[in-house]
Amino acid sequence: MIKSGYKYEEMSDVLGKSVKAIRGRVFDYYLTERLDKVRAYIDNGQFGDNLPDRKIKYKRFMSDEDKEKIKVLLSMLAGEIKCVAKENSNVESEYADFWQKEYCTHWDSVKGCTANEKDCDSCTSFNRIEPQFCKRCGITFYERKSNDICKDCRAARIKQAQRKYAILNQRRM
């Protein structure tokens, strides 16, 4: 009906569904409700063909596979950004003499001391990092952020996902 130039109201009459529901369905697929644009996307295909790439803000309309792919890409990007931020930060050299910071929840490798203490020797805000247990491998690890699994297991999981999508993409080609 879209290809034949039906309007939403007409489709609603034929399908017995509300205009709102049809608009919603069209938007889920093509990220626009404008039927001329949708027609251009569909071209000679069927409804559901030639879908536009989904930006991250449309994550809710992605397939589970794409969502997983985005998650891997985002965590890679976050890692890169963290690396750059660390390189541009001078706090590691400023606090180089204070080994205690590595065990303190207030230490941030980019921002430095988040409790605003000048050094670890005169500090009264020290707060020891609590041990956490990896649900995947059972190891005890120390991290400021609460995590279900350890760093190594997170890296392994990302590698696994990357391999999976490399194989999936090969099949597609």
Ligand SMILES: [Zn+2]
């Ligand atoms: Zn682990």
